[in-house]
Amino acid sequence: MTALEFDRELTNAKSILFSFALKLTKDYQNAQDLFQDAATRGYRYCEKFETGTNFRAWMATIIRNTFINRCRYNQKRRNLSEPIEAFTFAIENKNIVPNEGESNLRIQEIYRSLDNLSEIYRTPFLMHLNGYEYKDIAQHMGVPIGTIKSRLSTARSMLKTAIQQKSAISSI
Template sequence: MTNDTFSEKINQFDRFLHNFALRLTQNSEKAKDLVQDTCLRAFRYRDKYQLGTNFKGWIATIMRNTFINNYRKEQKRRVVSEPVEALAYQIETKTFLSNAGEMNMRMQELMQMLDSIGDLYRVPFLMHYRGYEYQEIADKLQLPIGTVKSRIFTARKKLKALLNRAA
């Protein structure tokens, strides 16, 4: 199938894709992004489409999988950022710090706690907190992915224990 033919085929299902994306995302802007991501992915993998099969079903599956992957990434980022934010609140002992100097001291305490768990655990933990995927961390640190996951889990456990002692 030529690029032009493939583009025409996608254009035939433009309204369907937009409506399907709206049902998945419940948000107009996110739906537009999802349609764009889907079209890019479909175009990238157009050689995988088998002529004579259900194109609408094929592209709908790509959209659904793209939506699921994006949702999972978003959830991971929330899960990763929540524990660290929760750690900062635990240090504050659940009071609002209006004094910037006091907030700086609390952040220094948190950084000291991070330093105290050692590079072995701190480096993968901070990389994961900054949004790196487990596989990216494993590649950069030249470690097996299971080791990376274990070290991040252990770092969280150690930080939680340190915070409980400090509170």
């Protein structure tokens, strides 16, 4: 379909297609915007229109898909642009007196698990925990950086396993 044919077909079907856009949006201004966007898309892809098929149905499909895409976009945008004040309930502390007992017990449990690690895993893990970089830890221990990375990974795995086992035992 050429641009001239597209323009002629769109002019002939404009009132029906605009009515369809108005029915979807239920607002005159939004219907005009929707019709304009759909006409632009239709013009851009007019070479994909198969001659001999129903032009109005093809354009109605474009209008409907454009409307659906706008609705999805607006819904995502509405969720992402909520003011931070709408979420203050989530960060407010509802306890009058903070209770840190459970977190203190968990921290003590982690340190006990750390004490059970052998020295070659515990030292690099604690140094990394205190902010030392891999190269500093490697230099202090006199081993390559790759060895330090491997030991840290192993230490993490061992700690994770130990904590999971203790959690499984305590939940019984």
